[in-house]
Amino acid sequence: MxxxxxxxxxxxxxxxxxxxxxxxxxxxxxxxxxxxxxxxxxxxxxxxxxxxxxxxxxxxxxxxxxxxxxxxxxxxxxxxxxxxxxxxxxxxxxxxxxxxxxxxxxxxxxxxxxxxxxxxxxxxxxxxxxxxxxxxxxxxxxxxxxSTEELLQPNTEEYWRTYTDKSSDNTVDVYTISNYDSLKQIQHYKTIRKIKNNLDEMIGQKETNIYLRYTxxxxxxxxxxxxxxxxxxxxxxxxxxxxxxxxxxxxxxxxxxx
Incomplete structure (x- = not known):
């Protein structure tokens, strides 16, 4: 993609x-x-x-x-x-x-x-x-x-959303960390997914990175x-x-x- x-x-x-x-x-x-x-x-x-x-x-x-x-x-x-x-x-x-x-x-x-x-x-x-x-x-x-709100986010872990993984019935809390390079107009996003079971116990974590150009x-x-x-x-x-x-x-x- x-x-x-x-x-x-x-x-x-x-x-x-x-x-x-x-x-x-x-x-x-x-x-x-x-x-x-x-x-x-x-x-x-x-x-x-x-x-x-x-x-x-x-x-x-x-x-x-x-x-x-x-x-x-x-x-x-x-x-x-x-x-x-x-x-x-x-x-x-x-x-x-x-x-x-x-x-x-x-x-x-x-x-x-x-x-x-x-x-x-x-x-x-x-x-x-x-x-x-x-x-x-x-x-x-x-x-x-x-927008200012989109580009100038704090570069600390911020809560984004929660969803339920239908295949496992686990809950996934999603957080992001972002850093914007003003010269290149590129935002680096780290997405952190914290996975919990039905007892609300943390059972795993998945992190991904992506770079996006803002025009x-x-x-x-x-x-x-x-x-x-x-x-x-x-x-x-x-x-x-x-x-x-x-x-x-x-x-x-x-x-x-x-």
């Missing part, structure tokens, strides 16, 4: 855990509005385990899933087979796509855009997307909003324009609420103009 698999993949090395912690499909109704033709090819970049790919395929759309991470793609293939869904899967770097086809709709969700840490990687991504879109085709992606709206405006796209809309969520200074994320809808 990312480009530097060796150096930035800890969050994705356990696809089953990923599915447990990411069992939502809030993007699907929004994307369905742009997938106007059931027989059109839709490309899901950084598709992971098929969290969004599968629901769209179940609606009858022809979806192609692309991801660089072997474990995530293998998990996606297995899930598609269980559902008897005919989906093409490609293990490729989104910076250097070679799908031998073009689409009218490409999307990248789950804030995966933040895995492209350098200007060069962002440029390569947009170049690849442009090459695989038909003229007037649409590219939709989201990325977290670089500001005016930077994105320039980037999108430079790669021959125009911005159709910017929202603060998948329910199409207008973006504001208090936004948590940004959802971009872009059209290829040349």
């Amino acid at each position: 990312m480009q530097d698999v060796k150096g930035n993949s800890e969050e994705y090395n356990d696809p089953i855990l990923y599915d447990t912690e990411n069992d939502f499909v809030i993007e699907v109704p929004f994307l369905s509005k742009w997938a106007s033709k059931p027989n059109q090819i839709i490309i899901d970049l950084a598709c992971g385990t098929g969290r969004v790919t599968l629901p769209l395929a179940k609606e009858g759309y022809k979806v192609i899933g692309v991801d660089l991470h072997t474990g995530m793609i293998d998990r996606a293939k297995a899930k598609a087979a269980e559902l008897n869904l005919d989906i093409e899967w490609f293990q490729q770097d989104c910076c250097n796509l070679d799908l031998k086809l073009k689409s009218n709709l490409i999307y990248m969700v789950g804030n995966s855009f933040q895995h492209f840490l350098s200007n060069q990687e962002q440029d390569q991504l947009f170049t690849s997307v442009n090459q695989h879109l038909e003229l007037e085709g649409v590219f939709i992606f989201n990325t977290r909003f670089p 500001f709206p005016k930077e994105l405006e320039r980037l999108i324009s430079q790669h021959s796209f125009e911005i159709i809309d910017i929202f603060q969520d998948w329910n199409e609420k207008p973006i504001s200074n208090g936004s948590y994320e940004m959802v971009y809808v872009c059209r290829k103009v040349k």
Whole structure:
């Protein structure tokens, strides 16, 4: 689900855990509005385990899933087979796509855009997307909003959330530690999962690290324009609420103009 698999993949090395912690499909109704033709090819970049790919395929759309991470793609293939869904899967770097086809709709969700840490990687991504879109085709992606609250978090262990692991009935308390590098605009997150049994006894702990790039709206405006796209809309969520200074994320809808 990312480009530097060796150096930035800890969050994705356990696809089953990923599915447990990411069992939502809030993007699907929004994307369905742009997938106007059931027989059109839709490309899901950084598709992971098929969290969004599968629901769209179940609606009858022809979806192609692309991801660089072997474990995530293998998990996606297995899930598609269980559902008897005919989906093409490609293990490729989104910076250097070679799908031998073009689409009218490409999307990248789950804030995966933040895995492209350098200007060069962002440029390569947009170049690849442009090459695989038909003229007037649409590219939709989201990325977290670089708010003061988001970037200037204390670099101490902070409680995030608690969930129940359905496979074991254990309780998992999730904490994070974050450090922001202002020069590189990259946030390092350490996620700490403290696992407890039904007696509330600590029985294990799992830690993962990830690095995420935060890109500001005016930077994105320039980037999108430079790669021959125009911005159709910017929202603060998948329910199409207008973006504001208090936004948590940004959802971009872009059209290829040349």
